[in-house]
Amino acid sequence: MADVKLKGLKKSYGEVQVIKGVDIDIKNGEFVVFVGPSGCGKSTLLRMIAGLEDITGGTLEIGSKVVNEVPASERGIAMVFQSYAIFPHMTVRENIAFGLTIAKTPKAEKEAKVAEAARILQMEHLLDRRPSQLSGGQRQRVAIGRAITRNPEVFLFDEPLSNLDAALRLDMRMEIGKLHKSLDATMIYVTHDQVEAMTLADKIVVLKDGYVQQMGAPMDLYHRPENLFVAGFIGAPSMNFLDVDIVAQDANSAKVRSSVVAEFAAPVWREGVGQTPRATLGLRPQDLRPVTEGGILQGTVTLAERLGTETVVDIRLSDGQRVLASLGEDRVFEPGETIHLDFDHDRAHLFAPASDQEKEAAQTAA
Amino acid sequence: MAAVKADNHGMRLASRYAVLILVAIIFVFPLLFMVMSSLKPSAQLLLDTKSLRAFLPVGDLSFQNYTDAFARAPIGVFVFNSVLVTGITVLLCLFVCSLAAFAFVFIDWGGKAVIFSVLLATLIIPYETIFIPLLLMVSQLPWIGADGFELGWLNTYRVQIAPFIADALSIFLFVQFFKDLPKELIEASRVEGASWWSIYRRVVMPLSGPVIATAAILKFLFMYNQYLWPLMVVQEEAIRPVMVGLGYFTDQLNVPWGEVMAYLTIITVPVLGFYLSLQRVFISSVASTGVKG
Numbered sequence: 001m002a003d004v005k006l007k008g009l010k011k012s013y014g015e016v017q018v019i020k021g022v023d024i025d026i027k028n029g030e031f032v033v034f035v036g037p038s039g040c041g042k043s044t045l046l047r048m049i050a051g052l053e054d055i056t057g058g059t060l061e062i063g064s065k066v067v068n069e070v071p072a073s074e075r076g077i078a079m080v081f082q083s084y085a086i087f088p089h090m091t092v093r094e095n096i097a098f099g100l101t102i103a104k105t106p107k108a109e110k111e112a113k114v115a116e117a118a119r120i121l122q123m124e125h126l127l128d129r130r131p132s133q134l135s136g137g138q139r140q141r142v143a144i145g146r147a148i149t150r151n152p153e154v155f156l157f158d159e160p161l162s163n164l165d166a167a168l169r170l171d172m173r174m175e176i177g178k179l180h181k182s183l184d185a186t187m188i189y190v191t192h193d194q195v196e197a198m199t200l201a202d203k204i205v206v207l208k209d210g211y212v213q214q215m216g217a218p219m220d221l222y223h224r225p226e227n228l229f230v231a232g233f234i235g236a237p238s239m240n241f242l243d244v245d246i247v248a249q250d251a252n253s254a255k256v257r258s259s260v261v262a263e264f265a266a267p268v269w270r271e272g273v274g275q276t277p278r279a280t281l282g283l284r285p286q287d288l289r290p291v292t293e294g295g296i297l298q299g300t301v302t303l304a305e306r307l308g309t310e311t312v313v314d315i316r317l318s319d320g321q322r323v324l325a326s327l328g329e330d331r332v333f334e335p336g337e338t339i340h341l342d343f344d345h346d347r348a349h350l351f352a353p354a355s356d357q358e359k360e361a362a363q364t365a366a
Numbered sequence: 367m368a369a370v371k372a373d374n375h376g377m378r379l380a381s382r383y384a385v386l387i388l389v390a391i392i393f394v395f396p397l398l399f400m401v402m403s404s405l406k407p408s409a410q411l412l413l414d415t416k417s418l419r420a421f422l423p424v425g426d427l428s429f430q431n432y433t434d435a436f437a438r439a440p441i442g443v444f445v446f447n448s449v450l451v452t453g454i455t456v457l458l459c460l461f462v463c464s465l466a467a468f469a470f471v472f473i474d475w476g477g478k479a480v481i482f483s484v485l486l487a488t489l490i491i492p493y494e495t496i497f498i499p500l501l502l503m504v505s506q507l508p509w510i511g512a513d514g515f516e517l518g519w520l521n522t523y524r525v526q527i528a529p530f531i532a533d534a535l536s537i538f539l540f541v542q543f544f545k546d547l548p549k550e551l552i553e554a555s556r557v558e559g560a561s562w563w564s565i566y567r568r569v570v571m572p573l574s575g576p577v578i579a580t581a582a583i584l585k586f587l588f589m590y591n592q593y594l595w596p597l598m599v600v601q602e603e604a605i606r607p608v609m610v611g612l613g614y615f616t617d618q619l620n621v622p623w624g625e626v627m628a629y630l631t632i633i634t635v636p637v638l639g640f641y642l643s644l645q646r647v648f649i650s651s652v653a654s655t656g657v658k659g
Contacts, residue, residue: 052556102560
């Protein structure tokens, strides 16, 4: 097991820079998840750690040794690919033992390691099958088994569950979580699925356009997103953003209002808020609750989705802006009905004023 | 309704089979003509060509033509030579061309795009245009054999093999096939510590059955049908291939057509055997990729 340190890591393809200086400190045994929208560079970053992509700038340390020029096979890593990457012409046993065969490991040791991996992943009965006789989940287990037998310092997962259906994905997600606990290994995991990120990670790294937007514990990112993009990206449904005016401000809070937002005091701690009289107010759909009258927001219901445990209500405000509310109960709303909403004011988020494009980009990235 | 549907389906199937059978007959007729003619005396053979009898086992049938053909030429030697030269060339070609394609597809090196383009450009050059300079070259090449150092490769097996080991078409076929292999398999192998040679031997080649069969069949046919080059470089009867051996059956005045047909029937057997042994893989390759062959 080892620490992984990325210091000012950069990657360019010709003139195009895709990773623009990334600093991440991953501690021994930590489960770190890279998330971000398509094209943010998360897979490229993982492949740079794996040694499958050259590093253009900065340094990469695994176990306090700089490995920029070290070949993939000597970095002490094992990688699980989205497409499983198991060899179709070999049995499960041969697949799992592939790395050991290459390393000319003695037969007895090889068999013991394969048996151990098969036991951990509960696939002893599949060892003599070929990949074509396995389901998607079983194939991914073979890929993980191959990684385990290498006894790597760092496990790398590149969207390993993307090809599985929803039910299997949940199972495999839990298995990977258990695996991390039982092996106590450093794991780096790339996904665009924020549920995977929130449930598996000790630390989430949110990437966008080749930069780290924020990293921290999942709940820190959820409750204290540092910028509009992270706020919109983490959490489902996505955070609502409304333009407001700042009418008064002290050290920790600001009174805000707009034509559709009644005046209230919101906490202020982010940089850039209060430098202009405008701000962007962020409200999580889960924080909104209906009230009989008054409240901070008022609008007309355009659509209500009853999911059993919650009801997601699409509301149009009087100025045409749209707000989603996720109400934690099964309630019936009719389209056209007027709804009043309130929330715990301390849970409001104030950001520096953002353009409509920025707001939309943050909301649609998730 | 169901009956009408079933009828339509039956009709479609019947017409499809009718077309297939017609095409099969067109392809089978020359072979049938060859085999039937090889059993007939030359005089009858020529008379039969005026009617459908040419394709039927009728008249005075015997294996006399075969006996005569074996008496006229050392057919066993010719077939042995051809199978040997062709077999060795095919094996070496598969090895060399797949290695070259592997380097083109999986390994990054400067200038490979240019070199590959030049290689592809050689596809349009017919071998016949380079045979004269090639002949001059092989006649000067050195060799260290059982008899020590010697100069010139003429009248050897190797002169029939070496110039044809590497060819652009085979490399191109392998390149196209390798490009379609999942990149992750190669990357996973690299992460697992496999060398390029291990990746080639343990991962890429075991997955390349279809393209190996295709390249092997095309190369086999090309080599087995070689005529001009062996005619130019081989004068000794002991190492002549089958196509050159055909010359034993022609002279300016008289062609023993029955014997010619017997000879052709004999030398077709190795080709058919080779093709049939790889037919299943070959067809699946052509069907699945549409580019091979």
